[in-house]
Every structure is written in structure tokens, then in C-alpha cells.
Amino acid sequence: MNKTIAEKILAKASGKKVVSPNEIVMARVDVAMSHENADVVLRSFNEIGVKKVWDKERIVILFDHRIPADSERTAATHRRLRAFVKEQQIKHFYDLKEGICHQVLVEFGHDLPGEVLVGTDSHTTTHGAFGTFATGIGATEMAGVWATGELWLRVPESIKINVSGKFKPCVTAKDLILHIIGILGADGANYQAVEFHGEIISHMTIASRLVLSNLSMEMGAKVAFVPPDEQTIAYLKQRTDKHFQVILPDQDVEYSGELNVDVSSLTSQVACPHSVDNVKPVSEVTGLKIDQALIGSCTNGRLEDLAAAAEILEGKTVHPDTRLLVIPASRRVYLEALHEGYIEIFVRAGGLLLNPGCGPCLGAHQGLLAPEEVCLATTNRNFKGRMGSPEAFIYLASPATVAASALKGEITEPC
Amino acid sequence: MLIKGHVYKFGDNINTDVIYPGKYLSITADREEMAKHCFEAVHPEFLKNAKPGDIIVGGKNFGCGSSREQAATCLKYFGIRAVVAETFARIFYRNAINLGLPVIIAPGITQQVEHKDDIEIDLLTGIIKNMRTNEIIEAKKLPDFILEIVTNNGLIPYLKKKLGISSN
Numbered sequence A: 001m002n003k004t005i006a007e008k009i010l011a012k013a014s015g016k017k018v019v020s021p022n023e024i025v026m027a028r029v030d031v032a033m034s035h036e037n038a039d040v041v042l043r044s045f046n047e048i049g050v051k052k053v054w055d056k057e058r059i060v061i062l063f064d065h066r067i068p069a070d071s072e073r074t075a076a077t078h079r080r081l082r083a084f085v086k087e088q089q090i091k092h093f094y095d096l097k098e099g100i101c102h103q104v105l106v107e108f109g110h111d112l113p114g115e116v117l118v119g120t121d122s123h124t125t126t127h128g129a130f131g132t133f134a135t136g137i138g139a140t141e142m143a144g145v146w147a148t149g150e151l152w153l154r155v156p157e158s159i160k161i162n163v164s165g166k167f168k169p170c171v172t173a174k175d176l177i178l179h180i181i182g183i184l185g186a187d188g189a190n191y192q193a194v195e196f197h198g199e200i201i202s203h204m205t206i207a208s209r210l211v212l213s214n215l216s217m218e219m220g221a222k223v224a225f226v227p228p229d230e231q232t233i234a235y236l237k238q239r240t241d242k243h244f245q246v247i248l249p250d251q252d253v254e255y256s257g258e259l260n261v262d263v264s265s266l267t268s269q270v271a272c273p274h275s276v277d278n279v280k281p282v283s284e285v286t287g288l289k290i291d292q293a294l295i296g297s298c299t300n301g302r303l304e305d306l307a308a309a310a311e312i313l314e315g316k317t318v319h320p321d322t323r324l325l326v327i328p329a330s331r332r333v334y335l336e337a338l339h340e341g342y343i344e345i346f347v348r349a350g351g352l353l354l355n356p357g358c359g360p361c362l363g364a365h366q367g368l369l370a371p372e373e374v375c376l377a378t379t380n381r382n383f384k385g386r387m388g389s390p391e392a393f394i395y396l397a398s399p400a401t402v403a404a405s406a407l408k409g410e411i412t413e414p415c
Numbered sequence B: 001m002l003i004k005g006h007v008y009k010f011g012d013n014i015n016t017d018v019i020y021p022g023k024y025l026s027i028t029a030d031r032e033e034m035a036k037h038c039f040e041a042v043h044p045e046f047l048k049n050a051k052p053g054d055i056i057v058g059g060k061n062f063g064c065g066s067s068r069e070q071a072a073t074c075l076k077y078f079g080i081r082a083v084v085a086e087t088f089a090r091i092f093y094r095n096a097i098n099l100g101l102p103v104i105i106a107p108g109i110t111q112q113v114e115h116k117d118d119i120e121i122d123l124l125t126g127i128i129k130n131m132r133t134n135e136i137i138e139a140k141k142l143p144d145f146i147l148e149i150v151t152n153n154g155l156i157p158y159l160k161k162k163l164g165i166s167s168n
Helices: A005-013 A038-048 A072-088 A101-105 A122-130 A140-146 A173-184 A199-203 A206-219 A228-236 A303-313 A332-339 A342-348 A397-406 B031-035 B043-049 B072-079 B090-099 B145-149 B155-163
Strands: A024-026 A033-034 A059-062 A093-096 A115-119 A134-135 A150-154 A158-164 A192-199 A223-225 A259-261 A269-271 A279-281 A292-297 A323-326 A374-377 A391-394 B001-007 B053-060 B082-085 B102-106 B120-122 B127-130 B137-138
Touching: A005 A024, A005 A115, A005 A134, A005 A192, A005 A223, A033 A101, A038 A072, A038 A140, A038 B155, A059 A072, A059 A101, A059 B137, A101 A122, A101 A206, A115 A122, A115 B031, A115 B090, A122 A134, A122 A206, A122 A223, A134 A223, A140 B090, A140 B137, A140 B155, A150 A173, A158 A199, A173 A206, A173 A259, A192 A206, A206 A228, A206 A303, A228 B102, A279 B090, A292 A397, A292 B145, A303 A342, A303 A397, A332 A342, A332 B072, A374 A397, B031 B072, B053 B120, B082 B120, B090 B102, B090 B145, B090 B155, B145 B155
Parallel strands: A033 A059, A033 A115, A059 A093, A115 A134, A158 A192, A158 A259, A192 A223, A292 A323, A292 A374, A374 A391, B001 B053, B053 B082, B082 B102
Antiparallel strands: A024 A150, A269 A279, A269 A391, B001 B120, B120 B127, B127 B137
16 A cells, blocks of 8 residues: 555545545544634524534534633624534533633644544644644535535645754754745645654654644645654543544655755744745844744644743843743643743743733734834744734744843844 | 636735734624725725726735635625636635635736736636737636535535525
8 A cells, every 4th residue: 555644534534445636525524623713604504504513522612812802792702602502512612711722622632643623723734743634624614514524625645754863952843844834835735735754753742743733834734744653642542532543654655745854954943024934044133123022822832832931031031122922822831831930930031921822923912013013923924914013024933042032132043 | 607807916925814814803704894804904905996896816825824714705795706826725725615706726827917907717617818918828627526616606505405405
């Protein structure tokens, strides 16, 4: 056999023996996640005219994009969805206290190898870090999933990314994936599956693997797999007692593309305005003054990210011309960071702690930018106007780079 | 199925934050209201100059970024008849199809069509004609399955038919 992970999972999900790239299949969905935009889904669901959702145990609804409600309108969305959850007896509902969808799903064991997980959020690729066929979809097609439990998917070609070497100090998964996006471009993996391979990937923590799969969306990937290994299985066993089947690629797969990356000489990277593939070494933008430093998001708001930032900020003070915002990705991450003393370090350093959630990343509220302001963020998009004014500038980097830069008030190497 | 219209042209990597700013994501149901904010923050001239019935022509990776369906919804309810681009980002492409907004992949289109040209698209064959130059552009024909959804005015009418639910 010579099948990729994507082909094997889609064959299983569509009840076929084999499927090949470019084929369109009807795939059965194992997990269907929506956040506030479940309200958009709901409108389409009501238009279809089905009374009951197809499976109340497979739908996940949570709030993270605009929490607590940024407006009366959002408050009404939250209220409508709470009522819908009750009415339909949706089993997995996480109200605004829990955190960002791409961390909450992980923590509560919703990501299982070999399954199909769809979410009305583009960064749903994150969950491919567990070998899950996880992809972002739109609201109307989610309504179709709520009604029927299946959706059409084109079987993607697959790109293999082989990573070798050893990271220098302070260089992280974020720097690696920014570097890869810089090479492949914003549409370099469009419509395609990505598989990350190499010894360094198997040594990476789950949190770091999630960064790779999360940001693969920014090169257009449909799904981004880290093949499950013993670490994946051990991690999942602590979070779920559900049965799952690990699906790995065959040995003799012919990939549509291959990229080899040796990280040994890689330095800290930064994505410059206004696109995520405009990637440069931090050394090329050193000295650029920053008004806001932001640590958080579904990309880099996990415990190891906060730990990296805390290590740099401990006993120091953020530059007086820079404001530092810190957003733990979830309530659990927040509690663990409290326990480890990181939160105290941030507050003593002059950082402002925001509640777990998406924060200002998507430009809805909390910490938006004025014209001409510069923000250095650990988030995932630096599009023009993404975080407030279209005349502001957003740079993306690792938690270590953002923390070190917050101290200096300008972009700087973390070590 | 022929679609005719005036071209409103954009460049590469037009992302969904640009098409529909994040600050309006709290609008979840009122589609006419969504249409009032197309390209508002970064290309405010669109709302002044574009007209219902226009066809958007884009470069590479049109609709990249967020999965927000409002980006396709706002264009459809503004009255955009179709979007033709060198390539599309996948979620925008799916959203447009599922809303019944025709999206056509046409490599080379940005070289052969200028802003304000009149073009004619044959959805069934994928042939696009530039009425100013009489040039023919061979776009990718939509797969039959997708064509069926688009010509049914989107996934909802398609599913109603499939599930045997009456449209009234």
C-alpha cells in the first residue's frame, strides 16, 4: 500500500476501501466544533428545517471569540446558543469560562487519531497534531453536518515536511513553522495535507506540535498531521477513555511535494506586515519600537509558552512605552500558570492579564491598535486591519521573542 | 448558465479580514447588514464604486485566512454575481459554493481582464469571454457535484431536496 494519512482517514470516513487525491467523498464526521459562529450555523440549520441535530454527543459548542460579551449583540448570541444547547441536549458545551476552542478540545480529549474533526474556525488544523483529520469549514456546511453528520471533502494531495537537526537555545516550534511558511508561501500548501516527519518532531512536546499544525493553516493547508506516537497515546490516555485507531502513512507513499528543513542553523523568526509569509530573521528587524506586546492565542497561549515568557520576564519590568498583554489559552492553563508562579511574574513585570479567550487577535475587542501603532504578537495573523486600525502594523514571533522585546520596547533576539 | 457583469478587480492574497472586518463578526443573522461592510476597512472605495451585478476578479489565494462565512455572504448579498480568481483559499471557496455564489478558478485571468471590463462566464463549460477584447479564457470547469450545489442556490436548498423537506 502507498497511502497517506489523509487518504486512509477519508477512506475510513467515507466507507470506501481506498480513495485517491482529487476524489470528492462524503465523509462521516466524528466531532463538529463551533464557537460563537454557531449562531451563524444555527440560522442555516433552522433554514434546512431539520428539528433535531444528527448526534448530540458529537457536537461541541463553546465561547471564546468575544468573551465576556463585547456587545449586546454578542450577549444575545451567547444567550441564544445556551438555549439551543439545552433544547438539543448538546453534551459537550463549554461556556465562556473555559478558554480557546483549540486548547479546550485538546484538554477535554476530543482530538482522536484517525477521526474526522471539523470546526467552523480556520485554525481547526491544530488538531492534526494528534493524527486527527481536522479542518476548518464554513457555517452553512456545519449546519449540513448538524443535520446529516456528513459533508463533502476533496481528498487532498499530501506534502511531506522532513525536519532534522537540533534547535539552538530560544528557537522554538513557532520559529520553525514561520520559517516553513516563509519558504512555501501563504498558498504553498493550499488544498493539501501536510505531514510533519523527523526525529525532532517526535521529541517535541504536544504543545509544540500543536503550534506546527495550527500555523500550517497560514500556508493554506487543509489538514496538518503529526503522525501519532507513544507520546500522543500517553497524552490522550490521560484525557479520554474512548477507543481510537492510530492511522499512520504507508512507507512507500509518493508525496506531491517534499521539503527538508534542518533547524540547526535556524534563528528566531518574525512574520512582518501584512502577510504571514513575509518572514525574516529577528536580526533583520531588531530595534523596531513596539507599542504592544501580546502573548497568547490558539497558537502560543499554552503553559510552555507562558513558561518561556516568564523565564525572560522574571524580576524585570516591561519597557514604559510598551504595554504587555498576556492571555492564557484556557482556564486550566491559567490555573497551572498561577500554580507555577508565572502569573505573578507577569503582573510584577507590568503585564496586563486578560481572561482566557481569543482576545484582540481577530480584532473584535480587548487591546485593539491605533493607526501607526506596532504590535509584536505570538498570534497567527498579521493581516492589515486584523487587530484594529488598518494603519497599524502587526509582527508575529515566538513567546520568548515577544517577552524579550517587551522588556526592551523594541524587537530583539530572545537570547 | 451564463453570468454577465462588470469586473471589479483585486490583487493577490485578498484575505477574509479584508473582505469582512472582524469587528462585524457579531452580526450573525442579518445578511443585508453584512453586505454594508464589504471591504470596508482596507478598501472603503469598494462600497462607493462597486455595483450589484458586478463580478469580482482576484489574483492568487483569494479569500485566505479566517473561515468566517460572512466574507462570502456579504459579497453575495451585496449583489456580486460571481468571483473569478487565479486561485482560491479553500474555506472561502467552500463557503461561496455552499451559499450559491459561483466561484471560478481561472489561471491567467488577472492578465486578460482589466478593472471595469465586461465579461461573460459560462458556468457549465468554464469558458469566460472578455467582451472588450473578445478574448476567451478557459477557466476550470466546476465538478458536476459542486455545480449542482451552486445551481441549486447553495447547500441549504440542495440538502432540503436531498432530505425531502419542502421549500415552503
